[in-house]
Each structure stands twice: as structure tokens, then as C-alpha cells.
Amino acid sequence: MKIIISNTSKLPIYEQIVNGIKEEIISGNLKPNEKLPSIRALARDLNISVITTKRAYEELEREGFIETVGGKGCYVSYFNKELIYEERLKEIEKKLEEILELSRGLKLSKEDIFNMINLLYEGE
């Protein structure tokens, strides 16, 4: 598992952990039913407080990404692949809307936008 915490990021540390663990689940580095490090061990290894790590795990649990099995620890949920997929789709839609908004300001046509996307797509 890989989690990088940035001290210069505007995001609070707990959110950075939430995002980091989500990334690991999406990339497949963390698989469904896989055990996560304990809250206390992760806090130590990231040099952050227990309470911050706890908050991150609670948030991940609330969003359905992980589950706590009483007395045993935290595990990656089974159904989260779809969940993440949908979440990401929503994010893309939101970004596209922003693009459209910006484009309208410049009075770009649909073709102009498609051309730009095509160029970028092929450029990769």
C-alpha cells in the first residue's frame, strides 16, 4: 500500500488518507476483502495522530469503501469497484461541465471542443 501525505496540500491530512486509500483500491493494489493496517499502526507509520487516522477510516467506512469487523480490524469492502467507478464518472461529468462553462465564455463551438479533445487524446 502506498499513501503519500503532503504538508503543503490544502487538503486536511485525514482527507489525504481517504483519497490515498481510494486510489489504492482503484488501482487494484488493495483488493476486496483485503485487511487494512490497524488505525494505530498506520498512525505510527505515517507519523500522524491516532485521531486523524481514525477519522479517515470512519469516513471510508461511511462512504462504503471499507468495513470494520469487530475485534478483527478493517477490510476493503466487496462492492466498492462499482462505487468508485460511479464516483469517478460523476467527477468526470463535473469537470466536463466546467469545461463547457469555460468554453461558452470563449464562445467555442462543439466542434472546437471535440477537436481539442481529439488532439489531446491522440497526443497521449
Place this chain on the structure above:
Amino acid sequence: MIKLENLYKNIGDFKIEDISFELDKGYIMALIGPNGSGKTTLIKMLLGLIKADKGEIKLFDKNISEDEIYVKDNIGFVFDSLNFYPNLRVKDLKKIVGEAYSRFNSKVFDDYIKKFNINPKAYIGNLSKGEAMKIMMANALSHDAKLLILDEPTAGLDPIVRKELLSILQEEIVSGDKSVIISTHITSDIYDIADYVTFINKGKLVFSKDMEEIKDKYRIFRASREEIERSNKKFIWVKEKKYYCEALFIDEAGIEDEKTYIPSLEEIIYYYVKGEEQ
């Protein structure tokens, strides 16, 4: 696990007034405040070295004045300097302090001394400040204490030793059955690792909160004097600068804009102390 209730103490001109807070096992609490705010007095009260005039201290569900031996057996402490016979050696210190604790583990002490690269035959008087702190740490960690109390342990130490000390504290609470209370001036040291912060000023409690709440809610607002006057925020203190004003407030609504930013603990202390002076 640790509970202080309405603590009062008069010491000459100085007073501890109505201090209460709690700490569960498995967490780190930082005790902060300016010089002379009462941090060390409070720590001495926790250690049973100063008795309260009024109020109660409960450690491990026991009253410190009723079960003194049990309570002290379960505390490991580190002060800002090692006050011990300078012409004794480290190994002699181990023998003497080891006698005082029912669960003292000589091997644990030796392992720490080795890890810290300290010669057991070294004289106490010849130790550097960092080494002296490490000896106190080794002592505090060798008798299976449930509570570690550290009074300004990082003062005057280089960043490497400070980091080492802090990661040892984090290691100690991994099991979840130990707690740490650490007083410090270098608040940046504990900003990331403290679970709770208890802030005292002039012998009174300013607040005792969890660090997430502090990071979430305390904000500094930087704007023109007019904007500050117009806003209906409740400011803890407003600092007048030549071209703008800056003020600390508790942001319940979660406003995020370019005019507010998250203060360091040092800034929080500064604004409260200044606010109190006026």
C-alpha cells in the same frame, strides 16, 4: 484513564484555577501555554509532587493521594533536565531507579541505552542534553508504565533527537493501553501527532480539545479593518497591522475563502494570550 476535576492550587502569587480535563488510554495529549502559564505546576500535581487545595486527580481510576504507590508505579516521567548524582554512572542510575518500580525490566532499559548509543559506563555528569533526555526516556519506558508524562522534553534538543523521541511516543501508544501527556513550547513538534491539546494560560484552562476539531474550526481572518468591523464573527483577538488586520476566530460554518487560513498552534496561543492581556 486520566481525569482532572476542578483543580485549584495557590502557590504564592500564582494560582491554578478550576482546571479539568480527561484523557483516554491510547492517546497523546499535548499541554501547551506560554511561560509561567502553569504547565509544570500542573504536571507536578499529576505526579503527586504538589497537592491540590481543591479538586480531584484520578489516574487509572485511582485517587492519587489514596493509592500513591500504585499510581507512581504506573507513571514514567521525563523532565527537561536529568537531576541525578553527576558522579554516578548510567548503570548505577539503572540500579537505583530500578529498585523503585515493581515491574522494572533491566533488559528493556539496556536495549534502549544500546539503541540510543549510550555507554552504560558513562558518568551522568558527562552526558549531553540529548543523552540525558534519552536516559530519562529509557527509565520511563522500562517499568511498563501506563502513563508517560513529559515536561518540555524537546527543549534545547536538535531536530534529529526530537524526531526520535516523538516516534518512540507514537510506538508506545500503538498497543492502545498507554497514554502520553507532553508539555512543550515547540508546538510544531506535536502538531501532527497529538490527539488532544490542553491549553492553559495564567493558571486557567483555555481549552482542552481534540486536534481534529482545532484543525477544522480555528481560522485566522486577514482583511481590512472595515471588513473586520463589519463581519459578525466573534473574534478572539484582532491584531492591528499597518495595512490590514488579522484576527483569530472559531469558524463554525466552515467558510473557505482566500481571506481565511488555518493557524498554527503557536498562532492560536498568541491570539488567546494577547486577547487575555487586554
